[in-house]
Amino acid sequence: MEDSSASAPLWVGRFEQPMDAAAWALNASLDVDRRLALEDVRVNQAWAEALHEAGVLSAAERDAIVAGLGTIAHEFQTGTFVFRASDEDIHTAVERRLRELVGPLGGKIATGRSRNDLVATDFRLWLLGQLPHLEENLIQVQMALLTQAEASGDIYLPGYTHLQRAQPVLLAHWWLSFFWMLERDRQRLGDLYPRVAVMPMGAGALAGAGFPIDREKLAQRLGFLAVSQNSLDAVADRDFAAEFLFVAAMLGVHLSQLAEMVVLFSSQEFAFLELPDRFATGSSLMPQKKNPDLFELTRAKAGILLGHLTALMTVLKGLPLAYNKDLQEDKGQVFAAMDTLLAVLPVLAAALRAINVNAEHMQAAVTDELMATDLADYLVKQGLPFREAHAVVGRVVREALALGRPITDLSEQALQAIHPLLTRSALAILDPVQSLARRNLSGGSGPQAVEAQLQAARVVLNQRRVPILRENVRSIRTSETSIGL
Structure with a gap:
């Protein structure tokens, strides 16, 4: 839902003239960062508690702000939150709505913090919540590969180097080669987690909050493992996003290699594998065709994922300290990469389980x-x-x-x-x-x-590489579709 009524931007006091409409559209990021809605509410609730503990808010003020933010969370969850044309981003929208609900008191939530540390905290919190889902879907592909390997028995086929027949290998060994590629990707997700779980909140715009915030307690409350050690670095750091995009791209490359072998081995020239009808497509012209489109699309997604990594690395290159508006372009790349993987992995897992093996053709090729x-x-x-x-x-x-x-x-x-x-x-x-x-x-x-x-x-399948974010942080998360995303 969207309301055309306007309210002043958070930074309007310095300016005499309203922003040019086209410039405002370019500057705004609500269409992208609205996915951080519930994370923004959660961080604001924790910040209100931290402000109370620092003596900035009374208990009554804290309770009113936390309750107002709870109402906003409910509105996001039920799809009844009304965005306004003046909402520059999700952080503006939440603060504006809070002031509508609790009056001028809502403006106190901005004490000691900036959108610079807020957005970095929201973004990290979102990614921490998504990594377990990604791991769960990756495990399903590994399980499908393991299932095929266990069913392969003593079937053998040619192993290839330079795409030339080389030496015989067991089919189970062939399937498991992809299993271990994906296991390294899963390990990288686990290695990434603690570097994402560093809280920037309290860094302010760049120099740190001017109030005695207990950052360690705040980090614990939000489910982070540590606090940032340098306020300049905290607001400028997007290493975690770039690292995630590398892991996503590497995973995409491995999935592409697997998909390529399925495409190749399911061709009539090899006829080692056969795709079930429900995971294949036909031709609009040639009635006899059975095409491995889903695997071809998986192969293509590797290029898309590599593009997201390249885009963010190019944005980051040469930025001066500390925060720059260029960093607004970080979230779209990460969101898109996560969406791509969460769309591909379940389909790939189901398709791999359903593939039929032509053992006779495989073994006949071992001359x-x-x-x-x-x-x-x-x-x-x-x-x-x-x-x-x-x-x-x-x-x-x-x-x-x-x-x-x-x-x-x-x-x-x-x-x-x-x-x-x-x-x-x-x-x-x-x-x-x-x-x-x-x-x-x-x-x-x-x-x-x-x-x-x-x-x-x-x-290794019984080992969780990625921790599950603390339940008190996940409790307000719900389907993003209910937020209109």
Whole structure:
């Protein structure tokens, strides 16, 4: 809802003329930062308590302000809050409405604080509340990958380097390779949390509040882990936003790599995977088509996420201390990145669970030349230096290619002509099951190593990387759709 009636901006006293309408539209940020509505209410409530403890507000004044802010929170939650054309941002809107509810007393809430420290605090509090949701959705994708790995049994397929067939690997090992990429992303979310959970409130505009605010107590009340150590840095710091955008971009890159492999392996040229109809699309022209659009879109989102990171880093580059209006451009990038991930991850998790595996096609693609390294290792055990063994087996492969036949079809005579240690019996080593069985070292692609890896994956899924924000801070949060977002 929006009301056309106007009230004066918070900074109007210095100015004789109203701001140009187009300039006002450019300057205002309400369309973006209204998502911080409930965080702004919560921080203002905690600030009123801090002002009371500092002797600025009486108990009655504190209670009236906190109650007024509670009414505002209810209005946001029920969608009945009326924004005005004069609301420059969410902070202006909340303070303006508070003064409407409690009269001039509402103006006392601004004592000792600035929008500079308020917006930074709101923003951090919002991100702290969102990180657990992001982790929960990321875990669902990891669970889908683990489910596929557990169902893969002893199925094997070619592993690739340079997109050329390389060596056989278990399908479970292949699925788990993406699991561990995402686990590193989840660890980065956990590592990020304590750097987000540093409270700027009390830094004022840049020099610190002029009243004896107990910042440590205020931080504890809001659920922060620490207070900022330098007021200049506190209002200018957007490292946490840039770091989140890096984590989001890195996650996007990993999801893109996974999506690319699904697109590739579900093509008719590979036919290793098949997408269920409910996670595929068709062609408006060609009736036979079944397209992996959802995975292609996942792949594309990596570029969008990288763009958000690049945009914010470019904004931050070269800014003078302390606060600058440039920093208004921070929230849109973070909000958009979070929205993108929270839209992609649930769909990707469900689609991965539903993918069908064509084991016959996968295993048929493991031809005997993929065990060439095993044959070289055999020659090493017979006493040849590896580089010599590598060259000998290279000649074996070349001979088979020239004849257009598998290596296992080469005659004893042909093998002996290449090297006296080569015999027909030696070619028995060119077996994918045996090849895998020889790779049971920790982290390897052998059956025992993969079983240990599955166990390790189950363990890490039970570990929460991102703390859940204290319940008293989350208590007033509700669906953002009810705020008209």
